[in-house]
Amino acid sequence: MIVRQLCVRQSRQLRALPRQSRILARFSSTETTFQTPVQTTFAEPESQSETPSPYIPVPEPVRTEANQNLDKGLARKIQFHSLGSDVVGAYLPKSLLNYPPKAADVTLEMLLANQTHLGHSTSRWNPQNSRYIFGIREGVHIISLDQTAAYLRRAAKIVEEVAYRGGLILFAGTRKGQKRIVVKAAELAQGYHIFERWIPGSLTNGEQILGHCEKKIVNGLDEEVKIWEEELAEYHALKPDLVVCLNPIENVVLLHECGLNNVPTIGIIDTDADPTRVTYPIPANDDSLRAVTLIAGVLGRAGQAGQERRLQEAREGRVTYPWMKSLRVTAEEGDASGVMPSETTTEPARKSRTAREDDD
Amino acid sequence: MAWQSPNGLVHAMHSIRRAAQLRPFLQRSVISASPISSPFTPTGLRQRMSARGFTTELQPVAAPEVDLAEFPVKPARIIPVSAAYFSGSPKFIDHLLRLEALLAKYASLPTVSPSDAPRMAWFKLLQFRDVVGEPVPTKKYKALLKLLQRLNRIDPTVAPEEVRSALGLFLRPGNPFGVKPAPATVDDKGRARGKGKRKASSAVVHLVEGEGEVLVNGKTLNEVFPRLHDRESAVWALRCTSRLDKYNVWATVQGGGVTGQAEAITLAVARALLVHEPALKPILRKAGVITVDARRVERKKPGHVKSRKMPTWVKR
Numbered sequence: 001m002i003v004r005q006l007c008v009r010q011s012r013q014l015r016a017l018p019r020q021s022r023i024l025a026r027f028s029s030t031e032t033t034f035q036t037p038v039q040t041t042f043a044e045p046e047s048q049s050e051t052p053s054p055y056i057p058v059p060e061p062v063r064t065e066a067n068q069n070l071d072k073g074l075a076r077k078i079q080f081h082s083l084g085s086d087v088v089g090a091y092l093p094k095s096l097l098n099y100p101p102k103a104a105d106v107t108l109e110m111l112l113a114n115q116t117h118l119g120h121s122t123s124r125w126n127p128q129n130s131r132y133i134f135g136i137r138e139g140v141h142i143i144s145l146d147q148t149a150a151y152l153r154r155a156a157k158i159v160e161e162v163a164y165r166g167g168l169i170l171f172a173g174t175r176k177g178q179k180r181i182v183v184k185a186a187e188l189a190q191g192y193h194i195f196e197r198w199i200p201g202s203l204t205n206g207e208q209i210l211g212h213c214e215k216k217i218v219n220g221l222d223e224e225v226k227i228w229e230e231e232l233a234e235y236h237a238l239k240p241d242l243v244v245c246l247n248p249i250e251n252v253v254l255l256h257e258c259g260l261n262n263v264p265t266i267g268i269i270d271t272d273a274d275p276t277r278v279t280y281p282i283p284a285n286d287d288s289l290r291a292v293t294l295i296a297g298v299l300g301r302a303g304q305a306g307q308e309r310r311l312q313e314a315r316e317g318r319v320t321y322p323w324m325k326s327l328r329v330t331a332e333e334g335d336a337s338g339v340m341p342s343e344t345t346t347e348p349a350r351k352s353r354t355a356r357e358d359d360d
Numbered sequence: 361m362a363w364q365s366p367n368g369l370v371h372a373m374h375s376i377r378r379a380a381q382l383r384p385f386l387q388r389s390v391i392s393a394s395p396i397s398s399p400f401t402p403t404g405l406r407q408r409m410s411a412r413g414f415t416t417e418l419q420p421v422a423a424p425e426v427d428l429a430e431f432p433v434k435p436a437r438i439i440p441v442s443a444a445y446f447s448g449s450p451k452f453i454d455h456l457l458r459l460e461a462l463l464a465k466y467a468s469l470p471t472v473s474p475s476d477a478p479r480m481a482w483f484k485l486l487q488f489r490d491v492v493g494e495p496v497p498t499k500k501y502k503a504l505l506k507l508l509q510r511l512n513r514i515d516p517t518v519a520p521e522e523v524r525s526a527l528g529l530f531l532r533p534g535n536p537f538g539v540k541p542a543p544a545t546v547d548d549k550g551r552a553r554g555k556g557k558r559k560a561s562s563a564v565v566h567l568v569e570g571e572g573e574v575l576v577n578g579k580t581l582n583e584v585f586p587r588l589h590d591r592e593s594a595v596w597a598l599r600c601t602s603r604l605d606k607y608n609v610w611a612t613v614q615g616g617g618v619t620g621q622a623e624a625i626t627l628a629v630a631r632a633l634l635v636h637e638p639a640l641k642p643i644l645r646k647a648g649v650i651t652v653d654a655r656r657v658e659r660k661k662p663g664h665v666k667s668r669k670m671p672t673w674v675k676r
Contacts, residue, residue: 069518071468071470073468074468166436166437168439168440170446183443183457191443192446193443193447194444194447196447196453199448202446210445210446210448213440213441214441215440215441215445216438216439217435217436217437218435218436218438218439219431219433220431220434220436222439225432225433225435228435232438235438238439317431319436324435324437
């Protein structure tokens with residue numbers, strides 16, 4: 001190769017060089033001085049520069065009736081479509097948003113490429129996060145990616161199992177630019193989203209704030225069942241069974257209310273956040289939209305998997321969660337599985353009670 | 361197990377007989393029936409039990425088959441209708457997200473300028489609040505209106521049905537811009553009627569073809585307006601189109617002062633003239649006689665001497 005030939009050709013001169021300078025260079029430069037076994041192949045630029053590139057004619061745009069009214073950008077795209085090179089392996093924000101990876105497919109390289117490792121300035125750290133921190137680089141804490149991956153996988157498992165058990169999963173990301181991320185994750189996991197301000201008291205004072213929002217009764221297959229409509233209107237406001245918070249620093253009130261109501265929370269914990277505020281922290285960078293997109297997408301995917309498993313079971317006639325209790329108040333005591341419409345439950349129950357009395 | 365010894369067997373039988381009295385109770389609870397069904401029960405005992413006849417009742421009965429017909433009607437859980445339930449205004453946010461999705465989908469369609477877009481009467485804020493039943497803040501509704509206006513600007517010839525039906529949801533019932541007054545016509549006696557207002561005056565003018573006579577409140581123009589400027593401005597619409605000698609003006613004017621009355625007549629004459637000759641509109645527009653001057657006297661405010669004048673500042 002060229003490198004080897006160069007070494008052979010120049011070896012005499014190299015030997016003549018003073019030895020000390022190389023040793024000094026080792027200390028003064030940041031470059032690695034030892035030779036790596038990897039051989040790099042060099043393209044030969046001379047040959048390309050000498051031969052003139054062949055003339056590629058710009059294709060004339062086809063002038064049709066339909067083409068006339070096209071958007072300018074689209075027309076240009078069609079015109080130059082056949083030219084240029086194909087860019088592969090580039091970061092496409094839309095594809096990360098729309099086709100997020102599964103938790104099992106998350107790699108450390110992926111996390112690194114999506115900037116999840118970048119923490120905050122060292123002066124702003126919360127010492128409780130020290131076990132998630134890999135080191136310091138240029139005055140910024142670097143989050144340990146193997147920790148991130150492990151905690152992300154755990155959180156994904158939680159989301160999947162809650163979705164499998166028919167829980168309500170709330171995705172909350174109230175920072176600017178997180179709207180699409182939150183909505184997409186909620187859509188994947190068939191969960192719920194908040195991308196504007198969390199109204200304080202939505203959990204602790206739910207009747208006042210969420211009282212007018214509509215609820216519905218569904219069967220095991222998530223199809224609406226129209227019964228007990230008056231009782232449902234008076235039914236208390238719903239609470240989420242799991243909250244995924246993408247910016248816990250700004251949502252202290254939300255996390256506090258979740259704590260008061262025993263609602264488990266998952267949160268992206270940057271180096272300046274308090275990890276004890278959430279039940280399941282994911283140590284990662286919460287300031288990069290790209291990192292947040294990845295994490296929310298992974299959790300959304302996990303939720304999607306859980307919902308699919310739940311619906312699969314439902315199609316086989318099983319529900320993976322306790323049946324809801326009857327909303328209509330009847331004289332008899334609540335059955336453990338008390339779900340049947342009141343008309344069907346009352347008759348056998350009354351019979352059994354009379355039979356017991358007879359036996360006594 | 362107690363019943364594996366002969367003495368224990370007797371005890372066990374007793375206990376079974378006792379348990380048999382509680383049959384209905386046992387049938388209901390699975391747990392209390394379980395010792396009988398345990399696989400350690402000797403086969404001989406089992407046969408004897410079956411000979412006595414209480415086995416069938418005591419043996420646990422397997423759960424009935426899944427009734428797939430019942431499954432779809434059996435209520436399982438309560439969930440919110442909208443994915444935006446926890447935001448407190450789910451309907452509004454659903455609308456917003458739907459419109460944003462539409463805009464993203466059809467962003468590349470050609471648009472027309474806002475003045476060429478079809479005129480739409482969107483809900484007023486209060487009406488919208490009534491429709492969705494949520495306390496929507498003004499600022500957020502304005503953002504929604506911007507989205508609607510952008511979608512409305514899509515070229516009507518290529519606008520998809522999806523967009524049109526989505527926009528239709530936000531229109532006030534009964535198209536307010538569709539109701540237009542019938543165009544004024546000359547009546548059977550050849551009169552055209554026009555009304556005009558200026559300052560505190562209002563004028564009604566009847567314009568007929570004639571020799572150029574002008575009567576204001578039954579008097580001639582000279583009697584009513586001693587100033588030449590007022591006389592000129594009252595019939596300026598006719599003068600600038602050189603039709604002074606072709607029409608007779610019969611005006612009724614009330615309220616205000618001399619200038620106001622004169623200029624109210626100007627506007628009324630111009631409007632009446634347009635009924636006779638609509639083609640004169642560009643000339644009249646240029647002459648400035650069909651532009652309404654909407655200025656009125658500004659009210660006096662407390663603490664002020666006039667509408668804006670403050671009392672003179674006195675040191676003590």
